[in-house]
Amino acid sequence: MKSVPAIRVSGVTKRFGSLQALxxxxxxxxxxxxxxxxxxxxxxxxxxxxxxxxxxRPDGGTLEIMGHDVQRDYRAARLALGVVPQExxxxxxxxxxxxxxxxxxxxxxxxxxxWIDELLHHLDLTAKAxxxxxxxxxxxxxxxxxxxxxxxxxxxxxxxxxTAGVDVGLRQGLWQFIRKLNQEGHTIVLTTHYLEEAExxxxxxxxxxxxxxxxxxxxxxxxxxxxxxxxxxxxxAPLSLPPALAARVLKQDGLHFTFGFExxxxxxxxxxxxxxxxxxxxxxxxxxxxxxxxFMGVMNQN
Amino acid sequence: xxxxxxxxxxxxxxxxKVGFQTVLSPVLTAVLYxxxxxxxxxxxxxxxxxVAYTSFLVPGLVMMTILQNAFANSSSSxxxxxxxxxxxxxxxxxxxxxxxxxxxxxxxxxxALLCGLGVLLVSLPFAxxxxxxxxxxxxxxxxxxxxxGSLGVIAGIWADKFDQLAAFQNFLIMPLTxxxxxxxxxxxxxxxxxxxxxxxxxxxxxxxFRYGFFGASDVSPWMSIGVVSVCFVALALxxxxxxxxGYKLRA
Numbered sequence: 001m002k003s004v005p006a007i008r009v010s011g012v013t014k015r016f017g018s019l020q021a022l023x024x025x026x027x028x029x030x031x032x033x034x035x036x037x038x039x040x041x042x043x044x045x046x047x048x049x050x051x052x053x054x055x056x057r058p059d060g061g062t063l064e065i066m067g068h069d070v071q072r073d074y075r076a077a078r079l080a081l082g083v084v085p086q087e088x089x090x091x092x093x094x095x096x097x098x099x100x101x102x103x104x105x106x107x108x109x110x111x112x113x114x115w116i117d118e119l120l121h122h123l124d125l126t127a128k129a130x131x132x133x134x135x136x137x138x139x140x141x142x143x144x145x146x147x148x149x150x151x152x153x154x155x156x157x158x159x160x161x162x163t164a165g166v167d168v169g170l171r172q173g174l175w176q177f178i179r180k181l182n183q184e185g186h187t188i189v190l191t192t193h194y195l196e197e198a199e200x201x202x203x204x205x206x207x208x209x210x211x212x213x214x215x216x217x218x219x220x221x222x223x224x225x226x227x228x229x230x231x232x233x234x235x236x237a238p239l240s241l242p243p244a245l246a247a248r249v250l251k252q253d254g255l256h257f258t259f260g261f262e263x264x265x266x267x268x269x270x271x272x273x274x275x276x277x278x279x280x281x282x283x284x285x286x287x288x289x290x291x292x293x294x295f296m297g298v299m300n301q302n
Numbered sequence: 303x304x305x306x307x308x309x310x311x312x313x314x315x316x317x318x319k320v321g322f323q324t325v326l327s328p329v330l331t332a333v334l335y336x337x338x339x340x341x342x343x344x345x346x347x348x349x350x351x352x353v354a355y356t357s358f359l360v361p362g363l364v365m366m367t368i369l370q371n372a373f374a375n376s377s378s379s380x381x382x383x384x385x386x387x388x389x390x391x392x393x394x395x396x397x398x399x400x401x402x403x404x405x406x407x408x409x410x411x412x413x414a415l416l417c418g419l420g421v422l423l424v425s426l427p428f429a430x431x432x433x434x435x436x437x438x439x440x441x442x443x444x445x446x447x448x449x450x451g452s453l454g455v456i457a458g459i460w461a462d463k464f465d466q467l468a469a470f471q472n473f474l475i476m477p478l479t480x481x482x483x484x485x486x487x488x489x490x491x492x493x494x495x496x497x498x499x500x501x502x503x504x505x506x507x508x509x510x511f512r513y514g515f516f517g518a519s520d521v522s523p524w525m526s527i528g529v530v531s532v533c534f535v536a537l538a539l540x541x542x543x544x545x546x547x548g549y550k551l552r553a
Contacts, residue, residue, distance in 0.1 A: 105308025106395035
């Protein structure tokens, strides 16, 4: 028997005045997935997350967390969900530990200090446990938000751009921890603007545009399907290309040409044609398909 | 229940951590009123027969402090949380809107009673009253605190800016409390304003509260508690409806 999906979104619509923030979103994320939600600013990612978290009420459709409807069965749904908000919000009245104890209490948990200590350790915040939230740097506040979302050990964790403003070293540490949680069985949903992060971490990806899912597949399939292989060449001197070569130019910027091709076998032919036309290569680069190309391709297609 | 208890605890801890601003300042303000008006008016006016003006004034100031601080607590906590964005921390957990309401209103009452008690204790050396009916004192402070705490929840949720909240406080709460018979007996007013005062629920709160101290008042305490309770229940229902709808909190 198939287990209950971690997240099920069916036909969700949401309108803010004349803006259609979500235009009928359907999405199913299985337990244990590391899932990426990508899209430009204003594509509806945060509205979708807010609807999952009960912070926003959709106009139509239903949302479930671990089989619990987020409106009708909100207590169970919220217990199963941990959200790291996008904005760097904090309560200036409390220390990190006080804040985590209070947050535990909101979720009905008393005496949570063992888990709080573990969270602080993994997020490199132990030294700041008694510091007031105001005294934390931006990166620390971000990690405190992660800790806050995890106080009740939710099976489903949503991170809305968790690495914005976190420096590289700490970002690595954060991902290591999130990966560990994923390996332990937590479902992770991530939105990010760092596409290379999504490419390395996420097993499956949905792309949102103007409130609609425009691509939904495993990361490998997306790369396979949408990404073009490219050969970037900088010539030593200007050259007028023969028509056969000119047809393959995707982009030209002065002496810098970008050629597209389907299979690596074609590269030798391309280079030979270039040499035959009298071109001298000053610099060359073979572009691997990456998620950024996929993303741009999907966004421009739809 | 744990969520509700934690929210109540957090709301009390919040004002307690800035006690200078939330408890001591209002006590000092009330005592300054007492010293100045007492000095000017003691021996000149006697709003209740046989009661010195300062003694008459103290219950009014205590109740005014209760009302203003009950309003200030829920409203300022909510607007701060909204503007800084940390309101999400209370909206994400499994806390029902009823628990949310109860926690904010009870914390308002807690701060209000603490401030009121502070004013009363500091004023004791300047005044004397028989504490005729302590039950009424308690009843009116609780219902009055709950009424204003509830109004504070509405104002805190409605206001998008501190400026709007300040307008609510300064153009509604302040005049209604100041003009409710804190400093005078409404029987000293011209008939028109005497009539108008009967439409001010704050008048009934102050008058009933004062009855508890002296066993004498402008209107019967039963009438006052009736008016105040009906107003509170109506306001509580309105606030709960707004919260249930997610008004301005869950877009």
